[in-house]
Structure formats: structure tokens, C-alpha cells
Amino acid sequence: MALRQIVTEENDLLRKVSRPVDRVDTRIQTLIDDMLQTMKASNGIGLAAVQVGVLRRLFVMDIQDGNGPYVLINPKIVASDGSQVGQEGCLSVPGIWGDVERPAHVVMQALDRGGKPFTLEAEGLLAVCACHEYDHLDGILFRDKVIGSLVKT
Numbered sequence: 001m002a003l004r005q006i007v008t009e010e011n012d013l014l015r016k017v018s019r020p021v022d023r024v025d026t027r028i029q030t031l032i033d034d035m036l037q038t039m040k041a042s043n044g045i046g047l048a049a050v051q052v053g054v055l056r057r058l059f060v061m062d063i064q065d066g067n068g069p070y071v072l073i074n075p076k077i078v079a080s081d082g083s084q085v086g087q088e089g090c091l092s093v094p095g096i097w098g099d100v101e102r103p104a105h106v107v108m109q110a111l112d113r114g115g116k117p118f119t120l121e122a123e124g125l126l127a128v129c130a131c132h133e134y135d136h137l138d139g140i141l142f143r144d145k146v147i148g149s150l151v152k153t
């Protein structure tokens, strides 16, 4: 495993739409392992492949809920309902925070690390994180959706 450099928002790559993963092979699994290590080292709870410079539809999450880490390859949102507003930040937008409205509950279908289909049902922080990471796959940053003012630290 190796740490990868996190791309920050000055880089246009973050605005591109990622392409699906064709095959879950050892190269993708190495990427996943590197992303998990990079996320942990940065104290993040989620990281999309584009954030380490790879334009593929894949993200990882670990919200320390005892069930993670989560790996979602080629995720699709199959249901979402309700709403919640919470403060978000992003490893690619360092030092900036802001409130974003997200679904209270989201269901995604994806492939896992082994390439097997599974369904993720998420609420609360996990739903926020999954939607934030999903947005990265379409070139969307949380700052695009901030309600009210940005907080800088």
C-alpha cells in the first residue's frame, strides 16, 4: 500500500465526470487499498478516486461506525428520501466548511472490493458522506451546494 497525493480544487480534474470501472482487478484493489490508507492518514471519512487523480467511479468511506470501511464501485442511487442539513468539509477543499442539505436516507447499489454487487442503505452521517462522495464522481464539490456562508479555518 502507498499514500497517494490528494488533488485539491485548483486542479480541473475534480470537475470532470469519472468513468465506470470496467473490471475489478488487482490494479483497482491496489487503488482501493491506497485510497483507504490515504483517507485514514488525512483523517477523512470519505475519499473518491478522482481525489487521488483517477477518474473512475469508485469511492471509499469510513465513518468509524464499526461497520466500515465501505467500498463502492460504480455506485448508483436507487432511492433517496427526507432531508438533513449538516456541516461538510472535503479533503480536496482544505480549510473550508459549510452547511449542505442532503437526503436523510439513501440507498445505493454498487460493487464491493471483490466485484460483487451489494446494496448500501445509509442514514445520518453515512448518507451525507455517501452523497458527498457520489457527487465527486460527477465533478460536483460540496461548496457548490452550500447553504449560507462558508466557514474558513
Ligand code: NI
Pocket: 089, 090, 091, 092, 132, 133, 136
Ligand atoms: Ni470531498
